[in-house]
Amino acid sequence: MQPTDLPLSLSTADGASLAIHHWPAAGTATAQLIICHGMAEHGARYAALAEPLNANGISVQAMDLRGHGASTPELSRGVLAAGVDWSHLVDDVALLLKRTRAAHPNQPIVLLGHSMGSYLAQSVLVEHSALVDVAILSGSHAQPAAASAAAGLVARIEGLLRGAQAPAKTLDRLSFAQYNRTFAPNRTAFDWLSRDQQQVDRYVADPLCGFVLSCHYWRCLADALRAIGSPSKLAPIRSDLPLLIIGGDADPISAGGGLEKLQRRLRAAGLRQVELRLYPGARHEVFNETNQAEVVDDLLAWLAPHLTALSQRSRTHANP
16 A cells, blocks of 8 residues: 655754655544654555554554655665754654644544654653644663663764764664574574564565664664653653553563563553553564554554544534
8 A cells, every 4th residue: 555645744943854654544534643663664664554544534644754764865864964863853743743733633643653763752742742642652662771871872982983973883783683683593684573574575675774873863862762761751741641552572672571661661650541562472563563463453442442532522622
């Protein structure tokens, strides 16, 4: 399935033009879902997820983040420009949320963040949870403060040695290469993404996937992880926000109970509706896994009562 209007774009205050992949609902939309994709991928990869959502009345948008996909030239892929940091990514998502709210004022808005996008989604929720009605975190982790600090230090040192905009090859080896060793002997460098070999091969063959982020980009990510790394820092998220955490129990990013720890962290921050769904044997990309139909069915079943309640509330407010 291909996006209907590809690409839409979002113009930011600092002059960036960001690509928006848009999959409208079949018939009249009842909700809007916005996707924050992960590191070294792009929004168009979520077309297969958008299809069943569209069939259930949910319109989907996925923005190519700065340094990714159609939002950046090939030579700048994986790079955040000098003077640009994590706060710009937060502002980009907030701008898209505001634009979507203005265009669809009576429809619930769902924010879905995968992997790095799940950390970005949390940063957005800390500052702008009033713009979001329901949140979903996929392929996430409760990153320990010490690990975030170490990643930031390595990114800083490598940036000093090789240049801030050079690929952070050391961090790439310490993270993704280590994740893949969990599934040795390896068929590809990305076996850790999914048990579905066809999905892995699609990722490997995609020229917009699999690159290494710059030292500066990694340092910004490490700073962001520290900024969402405790209940007190997540406390500004409004307590009544329904939030679902989903992931595979064989995802090396969250090995050692990382998703359970994230659920406890969010609950300790005051969120009253934090649910967790773990899929046995599934790896990092649950929407591209061998049991993806089960994952999507569960997602739709979880969303349905929340979206129904929000829609009813919106109609009540519109017709007092």
